[in-house]
Amino acid sequence: MSCFPELTYAFFVDGELDASEARSVQAHLIGCRSCRALVVGLQDEATLLADVLHERVPQSYRLAPRAAPPPRELAMGVVPMLGLGVVALAVLGWIFESLPAGVEWLNPFRLQGVYEMAFNFLFVIRDDVPGLLEFLIALAGLASVSLLLLFMVSMLSRRFVGTASFAVLLLALLAVPRSGAALDLHFHEDEVSVPAGETREQTMIVNANTVRVDGVVDGDLIVLLAERLILRGEVKGNVFSSARTIEVSGKVEGNLHAIGEKVRLDGEVGGNMYSASEILTLGEGAKVKRDSTHVAGGATIEGRVERDLFMIGHWLDVRGNVARNVDARAERVSLLDGARVGGDVDATFWEKSEVEVAPGAVVGGEVRSGVHEGWQEAWYSHYADAGFYVWLVIRLGAAFTLGLLLHFLAPRLFDVRLTSGGDFARSIGVGFLVLVATPIALLLIGITLLGIPIAVIGLAAFLSAVYVSGIVIAALVGSQITKPHSDTLGPFAAALLAGLAIVIVASELPLLGAPVRFLVVLTGLGLLVQRAYFAWQDARSVTAV
């Protein structure tokens, strides 16, 4: 007999067929596996609809009396993904550590080509997607590039983690524009220029192909993704610029931040200079009144830095004048004729090498050459330090206390689940979005006159969320292990403590620590945001009922 239409089975499942019809359906079902499956599916669907309409909370959604999800399911999904990710990162790290010099360019942590690729990519986006959307995407891209840079910098040198500043500073400085400054916005124009003799009494935010400043900008100058920035005039505030080519021959009274393929300074910077580029040149007339920090493929310093010079990249040529110390991590560092360094020259090489000092170069202090000791050694050295363990315990205690407090105040915060690899991947995705989008949103809030206070509060909330995300993940991990039988304080505390211990120790592991921490933050943020979203939805539907 041929199969019945699905409608008949729907009647059948609802018990609405008359006796003879029902019998013939039953007879068919005995012999037809696919129809049996369909009927079971329809029954499940009916149960689901009843459950959802009655708003019965599925068991697995609750934290404490966890009937489901089975740990095996979790093991099938999350653990292998986590393991794979960590192993892949470790292998990558090892490969690039031990790569022969000839194929070094493969190393994504190196700089060659990165900027060109990034800029080409961003320009393609900009030119092919018209409208405001395009601007936002470009901005997100820019933030990602900054993040990438930050990540690279912190990977390369722990000392430079301190200068995680590049992003934080960007945020902080943007959040505090010069008092009373209004905004002068130019988006998606071909050329924007401030002619000589003119003064713009506002902070300028510009997205154009070419930006020329021959006059005066009496505020900050923010250039988003231009082909070319030519600054011959004067900027009284800070300059934040991302352009393929950046040429500054005028004067910047604040700090100069430059991300580009080629960055050239011939003028004067009143504050610090930060740059990330493939080729950096400080020409003969260049003057940086404070520190000068660069991530660059190659850097030529012919001008004057009145404090320290930091540089990470492939090569550094100094012909000019550095009033204090030079600190470089590179493959080649040369002090050429005419170079004057007031303090020490510290160079760390990827492979054993020496600083080349020309006969005409003068160094006030010492010249030291070292070899990059690699992440492992750097990590191992601090394991011998007792203070490190005290610090671990303090961190554990702080997180534990806050976790208990949060559990007391907002127990539903911990009502999160990772039941499958899909959940995990999605949380990571959401987490990444939040991690990138929140600073951008805060930045936009900060620079519009809408609200510096809002931006500051938002930043605080964001940082808190990043911290809390670790605690939530720890509670999740802990509850997988201790399997608390109830949601009361005792079992929760045990789970939290176990989880925190695991997460904190894991995030301090050599080599794996950083990726683990990054993953924890991403996943935690993702879960928190989803949790908040559904709590909001629940709240809506609860008030509705």
Place this chain on the structure above:
Amino acid sequence: MDGSGETPPVQQALAASLTGPQLLFAEARRGVGASGPGARAALRTTPGGGVSMSPTAQEALGQVFRDHERDVRRLCRRMLADDAAAQDAASETFVRAQQRLVSYDETRPMRPWLLGIAANLCVDLIRRRGTEARIFDDAGADPEALADRAPSPLGHLLRAEERAALLSGIDALPVKYRLPLVLRHFAELDYDAIAELLGTSRNQVGSLLFRARQRLRIALGETSA
């Protein structure tokens, strides 16, 4: 209007394993302090159609109602897909229930009776909304919408967000699909009862239910993809 002779004696109702609040309710109907089997001393229909009760009975009734209040509100909410209207409809349901208490057959469970009143009320409300004077326009009978290659039934949606999506999907269904679905799966009425409530045929109810599910499958398939 003492109808003590027509309905089963209260003792039978008590024997029908009523528990807790329902026992109380039976007590209330019997009239606490009143005497005699089957007496309805405590319960009299007033000329205005209302019911006068002893305070004890009133309180017992209130408690029974409160046990079902959430379900009644949910039903109204799901049928009307409108918070404010649902609130009013739920309150109105209990007013009507009290007025019609005499017609309640106490050998039957309370929930379907109350939900029946609520459903009637909501259907009336929807009809009165004017634009939908007829819940079922002629397009309601279109058989071609019953596609052969429908998406397969929704499986176990465990995650809260999926369930939330399903719930809002139900709210978003056109009223002619939503009502049968809610009446079937929340109020647990059979096709005949639903057909009577909505003024249509039981076959029509069956195909509306079927199409409602298909729409939900498509809607959820799209959101989750």
